[in-house]
Amino acid sequence: MVDEPxxxxxxxxxxxxxxxxTIVELGMVHDVEIDGSDVTFTLALTTLACPLRxxxxxxxxxxxxxxxxxxxxxxxLREMTNEEKEKIWPKQKQQEGGVAEGLNNIEHVVAxxxxxxxxxxxxxxxxxxxxxRRQGKRVGVLDADITGPSIPKMFGLHEPPPMGPVxxxxxxxxxxxxxxxxxxxxxxxxxxxxWRGPLISGAIRQFWGDVLWADLDYLIVDLPPGTSDASLTxxxxxxxxxxxxxxxxxxxxxxxxxxxxxxxEQLNVPLIGVVENMSYATCPNCGExxxxxxxxxxxxxxxxxxxxxxxxxxxxxxLAERCDAGxxxxxxxxxxxxxxxxxxxxxxxxxxxxxMAQQGRPAGPRAR
Numbered sequence: 001m002v003d004e005p006x007x008x009x010x011x012x013x014x015x016x017x018x019x020x021x022t023i024v025e026l027g028m029v030h031d032v033e034i035d036g037s038d039v040t041f042t043l044a045l046t047t048l049a050c051p052l053r054x055x056x057x058x059x060x061x062x063x064x065x066x067x068x069x070x071x072x073x074x075x076x077l078r079e080m081t082n083e084e085k086e087k088i089w090p091k092q093k094q095q096e097g098g099v100a101e102g103l104n105n106i107e108h109v110v111a112x113x114x115x116x117x118x119x120x121x122x123x124x125x126x127x128x129x130x131x132x133r134r135q136g137k138r139v140g141v142l143d144a145d146i147t148g149p150s151i152p153k154m155f156g157l158h159e160p161p162p163m164g165p166v167x168x169x170x171x172x173x174x175x176x177x178x179x180x181x182x183x184x185x186x187x188x189x190x191x192x193x194x195w196r197g198p199l200i201s202g203a204i205r206q207f208w209g210d211v212l213w214a215d216l217d218y219l220i221v222d223l224p225p226g227t228s229d230a231s232l233t234x235x236x237x238x239x240x241x242x243x244x245x246x247x248x249x250x251x252x253x254x255x256x257x258x259x260x261x262x263x264x265e266q267l268n269v270p271l272i273g274v275v276e277n278m279s280y281a282t283c284p285n286c287g288e289x290x291x292x293x294x295x296x297x298x299x300x301x302x303x304x305x306x307x308x309x310x311x312x313x314x315x316x317x318x319l320a321e322r323c324d325a326g327x328x329x330x331x332x333x334x335x336x337x338x339x340x341x342x343x344x345x346x347x348x349x350x351x352x353x354x355x356m357a358q359q360g361r362p363a364g365p366r367a368r
Contacts, residue, residue: 002069004032007039010063017052019088019103019166020214023060026088028080037071039064044080046088046165053077088166100167100212106140108241108347109219110272111234113264115256117225119248120277122150123319125222126328128244131340133175133329137217140170142207143181144234145224146200147193152183156326160184167212175329178216180207197229204233226256227263235267239351242272244310244343247301249279249293261305271307272346274298275339279312289314308346311339 012024023029023043030042043060045053057075064073080088088103112125125141133139143151152158155173161184162169170178182203183189195203213219221238224230234240243264247257257274264271276298280289292315302309313335322331 002034002037002039002067004034006067007032007034007041007064007070010067011041011060014056014059014063016056019046019212020105021103023056027084031076037069038074039067039070039072040074040076042076042078044078044084046080046085048077048079100210103166104213104216106213106216106219108217109221109238109351110343110347111144111221111223111238111240111243111269112246113223113231113243113260114225114246115227115258115260117148119225119246120313121225121246122222123154123323123328124244124246124275124277124313125220126151126154126323127331127333127336128340128343129177129218129220130175130329130331131333131336132218132220132344133177135344138215140178140180140213140216140219142204142211142219142221143179143183144204144207144221144230146182146195146203146230148224149181149183149193150323151179151222152181153189153326154323154328155179157181157184158189164212167210170211170213173329177329178213180211200230201233204230205237208238227259231260231263232267235264235269237354239354240269241347241349241351242270244272245274245305245307246277247274247298248277249291249296249298257301258305261307265305267352269352270348271305272343273308273310274302274305275310276312278315281315308342310342310346311335313339 008024008029011029012022014023015021016023016026016028019026028044030044032039032041043057057077061073061075064070112121112128114121122145129139129141141151143149155177157171157173157179159171161171161180168180170180171184172178182193221234223234245257245261261271276296278293279296281292282289296312298312299309319331322328
């Protein structure tokens with residue numbers, strides 16, 4: 001004989017893809033009725049307009065049909081009451097933080113920062129995300145460079161993200177890296193974002209708290225160059241595990257990366273290390289290394305800021321071509337592998353408590 005506990009136990013294998021938790025855990029299963037080999041139950045969805053409604057219903061039906069003795073399954077639908085929704089994400093958290101805050105579980109948040117533009121910071125952030133994903137990690141990229149976003153183009157993403165019942169669902173790349181950027185929300189990717197600091201800071205907070213990142217091992221945050229409001233917002237409002245600094249051989253780049261390092265230190269954000277990009281070019285004919293921007297200064301810069309030197313990256317025309325074509329995930333990236341390994345080894349397990357949390361404001365969507 002089929003009984004209710006068997007049905008409920010079978011439904012524990014069914015997840016709401018948007019919320020990243022089982023439908024039983026979320027309190028969606030109600031009114032289980034059994035008549036011989038026929039089973040009827042109700043699913044209470046957060047919204048009947050849920051874009052994945054049919055998928056959830058079919059998964060639930062298949063799960064119950066897998067119970068021995070069940071021959072027919074009928075699933076009825078209704079929308080959750082306000083009281084039921086309150087159990088999933090408390091109203092206070094919706095008001096104080098992002099609406100997706102309590103549903104995200106992000107283990108490590110790593111920011112990639114440079115003192116000046118033009119050193120390849122975004123490509124380093126993207127390469128780090130790809131390298132971690134190749135190791136089987138669950139990875140997301142938050143493009144905090146609001147006025148100069150380039151991450152979506154590198155990954156070949158152009159469509160706007162769908163809106164779920166509790167937040168924005170970040171689009172996924174071919175290799176399942178989740179990405180959020182202002183460029184995905186613009187009617188035209190060439191449109192300029194002409195915003196003052198408070199609007200930029202507000203957008204970054206939304207990308208952190210209103211995006212349903214769900215479960216991630218690493219969230220890579222691509223910061224804009226310099227020590228502007230955007231960088232300050234990230235360092236004050238997110239529980240960062242550390243910062244990777246990107247520089248190039250020019251002395252000017254080294255000077256301004258030291259400014260970025262001091263900003264991180266003043267805000268008590270750990271420095272994971274320094275990466276020198278565009279360190280050299282390799283002659284395609286003889287294989288000789290050519291120091292296009294002069295001799296490397298990265299080790300000296302790293303010593304000056306008290307951070308480990310993580311490695312050098314060459315000028316590689318293939319990387320530029322892959323980024324322009326939206327194919328960075330197809331780039332070999334052998335030169336970056338030891339750097340990614342060094343970063344992973346040096347990422348602190350404990351994150352810095354956000355300054356806003358210390359001041360009694362919401363800390364952001366990390367749930368452990």
